[in-house]
Amino acid sequence: xxxxxxxxxxxxxxxxxxxxxxxxxxxxxxxxxxxxxxxxxxxxxxxxxxxxxxxxxxxxxxxxxxxxxxxxxxxxxxxxxxxxxxxxxxxxxxxxxxxxxxxxxxxxxxxxxxxxxxxxxxxxxxxxxxxxxxxxxxxxxxxxxxxxxxxxxxxxxxxxxxxxxxxxxxxxxxxxxxxxxxxxxxxxxxxxxxxxxxxxxxxxxxxxxxxxxxxxxxxxxxxxxxxxxxxxxxxxxxxxxxxxxxxxxxxxxxxxxxxxxxxxxxxxxxxxxxxxxxxxxxxxxxxxxxxxxxxxxxxxxxxxxxxxxxxxxxxxxxxxxxxxxxxxxxxxxxxxxxxxxxxxxxxxxxxxxxxxxxxxxxxxxxxxxxxxxxxxxxxxxxxxxxxxxxxxxxxxxxxxxxxxxxxxxxxxxxxxxxxxxxxxxxxxxxxxxxxxxxxxxxxxxxxxxxxxxxxxxxxxxxxxxxxxxxxxxxxxxxxxxxxxxxxxxxxxxxxxxxxxxxxx
Amino acid sequence: xxxxxxxxxxxxxxxxxxxxxxxxxxxxxxxxxxxxxxxxxxxxxxxxxxxxxxxxxxxxxxxxxxxxxxxxxxxxxxxxxxxxxxxxxxxxxxxxxxxxxxxxxxxxxxxxxxxxxxxxxxxxxxxxxxxxxxxxxxxxxxxxxxxxxxxxxxxxxxxxxxxxxxxxxxxxxxxxxxxxxxxxxxxxxxxxxxxxxxxxxxxxxxxxxxxxxxxxxxxxxxxxxxxxxxxxxxxxxxxxxxxxxxxxxxxxxxxxxxxxxxxxxxxxxxxxxxxxxxxxxxxxxxxxxxxxxxxxxxxxxxxxxxxxxxxxxxxxxxxxxxxxxxxx
Numbered sequence: 023x024x025x026x027x028x029x030x031x032x033x034x035x036x037x038x039x040x041x042x043x044x045x046x047x048x049x050x051x052x053x054x055x056x057x058x059x060x061x062x063x064x065x066x067x068x069x070x071x072x073x074x075x076x077x078x079x080x081x082x083x084x085x086x087x088x089x090x091x092x093x094x095x096x097x098x099x100x101x102x103x104x105x106x107x108x109x110x111x112x113x114x115x116x117x118x119x120x121x122x123x124x125x126x127x128x129x130x131x132x133x134x135x136x137x138x139x140x141x142x143x144x145x146x147x148x149x150x151x152x153x154x155x156x157x158x159x160x161x162x163x164x165x166x167x168x169x170x171x172x173x174x175x176x177x178x179x180x181x182x183x184x185x186x187x188x189x190x191x192x193x194x195x196x197x198x199x200x201x202x203x204x205x206x207x208x209x210x211x212x213x214x215x216x217x218x219x220x221x222x223x224x225x226x227x228x229x230x231x232x233x234x235x236x237x238x239x240x241x242x243x244x245x246x247x248x249x250x251x252x253x254x255x256x257x258x259x260x261x262x263x264x265x266x267x268x269x270x271x272x273x274x275x276x277x278x279x280x281x282x283x284x285x286x287x288x289x290x291x292x293x294x295x296x297x298x299x300x301x302x303x304x305x306x307x308x309x310x311x312x313x314x315x316x317x318x319x320x321x322x323x324x325x326x327x328x329x330x331x332x333x334x335x336x337x338x339x340x341x342x343x344x345x346x347x348x349x350x351x352x353x354x355x356x357x358x359x360x361x362x363x364x365x366x367x368x369x370x371x372x373x374x375x376x377x378x379x380x381x382x383x384x385x386x387x388x389x390x391x392x393x394x395x396x397x398x399x400x401x402x403x404x405x406x407x408x409x410x411x412x413x414x415x416x417x418x419x420x421x422x423x424x425x426x427x428x429x430x431x432x433x434x435x436x437x438x439x440x441x442x443x444x445x446x447x448x449x450x451x452x453x454x455x456x457x458x459x460x461x462x463x464x465x466x467x468x469x470x471x472x473x474x475x476x477x478x479x480x481x482x483x484x485x486x487x488x489x490x491x492x493x494x495x496x497x498x499x500x501x502x503x504x505x506x507x508x509x510x511x512x513x514x515x516x517x518x519x520x521x522x523x524x525x526x
Numbered sequence: 527x528x529x530x531x532x533x534x535x536x537x538x539x540x541x542x543x544x545x546x547x548x549x550x551x552x553x554x555x556x557x558x559x560x561x562x563x564x565x566x567x568x569x570x571x572x573x574x575x576x577x578x579x580x581x582x583x584x585x586x587x588x589x590x591x592x593x594x595x596x597x598x599x600x601x602x603x604x605x606x607x608x609x610x611x612x613x614x615x616x617x618x619x620x621x622x623x624x625x626x627x628x629x630x631x632x633x634x635x636x637x638x639x640x641x642x643x644x645x646x647x648x649x650x651x652x653x654x655x656x657x658x659x660x661x662x663x664x665x666x667x668x669x670x671x672x673x674x675x676x677x678x679x680x681x682x683x684x685x686x687x688x689x690x691x692x693x694x695x696x697x698x699x700x701x702x703x704x705x706x707x708x709x710x711x712x713x714x715x716x717x718x719x720x721x722x723x724x725x726x727x728x729x730x731x732x733x734x735x736x737x738x739x740x741x742x743x744x745x746x747x748x749x750x751x752x753x754x755x756x757x758x759x760x761x762x763x764x765x766x767x768x769x770x771x772x773x774x775x776x777x778x779x780x781x782x783x784x785x786x787x788x789x790x791x792x793x794x795x796x797x798x799x800x801x802x803x804x805x806x807x808x809x810x811x812x813x814x815x816x817x818x819x820x821x822x823x824x825x826x827x828x829x830x831x832x833x834x835x836x837x838x839x840x841x842x843x844x845x846x847x848x849x850x851x852x853x854x
Contacts, residue, residue, distance in 0.1 A: 068572050072596070075585040165731030166715075206606055209716045211637070211694030211852070221641065224608050293725060347728075348744050349721040353572065359721075360578035364585045366812075368819070370744020434600060435609075474718065482687045482715045482732065 032382030052092020118325025179306020198465025239446025290339025
């Protein structure tokens with residue numbers, strides 16, 4: 023019951039008018055930051071960090087955590103409305119969210135995203151409250167071997183993501199892996215694939231640049247060509263009735279949301295994994311275990327709910343290693359860590375004891391932030407839908423501008439906008455040739471994680487690859503990954519068995 | 527094409543210099559002051575050690591109102607800081623730009639001569655601190671001293687895993703120094719950041735590290751890791767019981783510098799302004815507290831002595847890298 027009294031103290035702190043105001047402001051800002059293609063929670067938190075110099079640490083972390091949180095919700099908005107993932111965490115949301123929008127069900131998808139995010143956020147914060155210290159110990163058991171096994175599991179979920187054309191999917195994964203190696207290699211400290219000796223390639227190709235190019239520019243070009251500028255998205259006014267009917271649709275997705283939240287939380291807790299693999303794995307696993315996987319990718323509400331529940335759960339999860347171990351579970355928590363230094367706090371095992379106010383104030387504010395964002399989100403749906411109703415000749419240039427600004431902002435160098443143009447053109451051509459784009463984008467996110475953890479293991483264990491199977495944790499994960507690889511075949515086999523028993 | 531662009535940028539910088547020069551002549555009388563936000567270039571990505579420090583400095587300047595304009599951190603972490611160094615070079619004469627450095631300030635231009643940066647062209651402003659390196663092991667082991675350590679590592683050979691940051695970066699240099707001094711040969715496992723390195727030591731995924739105090743101090747206080755010896759000239763006040771390698775008879779001293787520099791071609795009064803500003807930052811309560819808490823060695827260095835310090839460190843790093851076979 024000590025926990026409960028801590029939490030009550032936390033609520034008392036979180037509900038102080040000033041803290042509550044900071045939280046609401048943070049949620050709103052985060053929502054917009056997340057919704058802008060290119061601007062993700064990382065940039066948002068970095069840009070707004072100076073505001074926190076002048077407020078007490080607890081208010082500061084509540085504000086920044088709310089931005090982080092809000093942007094997880096917001097990322098889904100551009101994924102659904104424009105088909106451009108606002109952040110890497112929202113890539114999986116495009117798979118079914120975009121088709122839903124094109125079928126005139128953008129509001130349904132947005133409701134699903136908001137509710138799933140709420141569920142993911144709430145389940146994860148409850149887990150956070152109950153099991154923070156033991157989970158921190160669990161996270162420590164994750165070495166490079168386990169990280170690599172986890173990446174294999176994530177790649178296993180790619181099976182079927184790219185549609186029916188397996189060779190094309192594999193080609194795109196490999197292309198993404200090659201692109202992910204461009205730049206300075208951490209392990210050897212040497213530059214790789216610096217084409218034409220251009221300085222810009224030293225930095226590597228970031229996910230944002232690739233995603234904006236391929237989804238933003240490429241998608242726009244594609245739409246321009248196929249529609250000749252006459253884009254008609256069947257649109258309904260968002261009414262109470264539609265909200266209720268959307269919520270009714272979501273009933274089918276409860277299991278999905280709960281499962282994805284749990285998965286997202288655990289993946290988020292692991293150092294160096296973060297919300298992107300979590301969202302992807304949630305989508306992949308939901309699809310693999312669904313009775314009707316063929317519906318995914320064509321506008322299935324579960325395809326929106328799974329990644330959205332998972333990425334919100336993971337963002338809460340990634341605060342755990344940040345606070346208890348002082349290591350960031352995601353790029354955004356890395357900046358929050360920097361913030362903690364500024365506010366004079368030392369993250370680490372003792373934070374929960376020495377700075378109980380801070381920890382529990384934050385925890386309580388996350389409960390509240392969940393409510394605020396879900397309400398904000400649903401209230402703003404009419405605005406988002408209105409944006410879609412804009413004539414395409416106004417919307418298209420706006421999106422182009424947003425794409426370039428979003429691509430330029432993180433590193434402020436012109437090299438990135440040029441790359442975006444290049445990828446945009448390549449993405450357009452690949453789309454025409456019917457190559458799946460998602461595996462490419464996801465490979466560039468997961469590639470470096472997989473490569474580094476694999477090479478770290480090979481160095482540490484002197485080239486012995488059996489460790490992936492003999493270490494208990496990585497062995498279990500590897501086993502799951504292999505199961506997942508063969509799951510489609512297994513399922514076919516099982517269902518055949520079932521029909522044959524019916525026949526007899 | 528790369529060459530052409532570089533040329534164009536160079537011309538642009540000269541043009542900017544001309545404009546700035548005419549623009550500031552009137553201000554010289556009462557000393558120079560920035561008239562627009564100052565770009566605070568960081569040689570690391572968002573969330574890295576250098577980034578945290580730059581943002582901390584930004585908070586000190588803003589909280590104490592040391593400057594009338596904001597200082598805005600701009601991350602140029604690409605290519606181990608190559609991006610940042612190049613930016614600073616291309617901005618020669620830009621009065622509204624400074625940069626927070628770390629040791630890649632020396633090593634990156636040496637390892638990548640292609641970027642065409644000579645750090646001696648830059649304007650040194652101040653050295654704020656030097657971060658120490660300590661040899662750590664997991665406290666579950668029986669290793670209590672450097673002698674124990676050397677014995678065990680000799681036995682294990684390449685089965686002993688030393689965790690650290692990327693190859694060619696500080697931790698790997700320190701590891702090479704250790705190996706040479708004690709005649710050891712261990713396996714170096716590179717990770718992306720110091721915090722991850724420390725966590726991997728606690729989780730027993732590596733056997734030892736050379737983390738900075740700030741990265742491991744939380745774990746030490748929780749009794750998870752044990753410091754064996756420091757690569758400093760004198761004992762660290764925060765670790766009075768931890769001997770230095772010097773005391774143990776090996777001349778192993780290595781430090782990570784935390785300094786601020788500005789582009790080359792600045793007028794003396796501009797450099798004087800930034801130096802005075804950072805002297806104030808240095809004396810601030812926040813900075814002094816930060817030094818103590820993170821076991822930083824904080825002795826400020828400015829002007830000519832700083833220039834000499836940079837030159838000496840660059841030479842030392844050149845020799846180290848050559849020894850490691852990283853450069854010729």
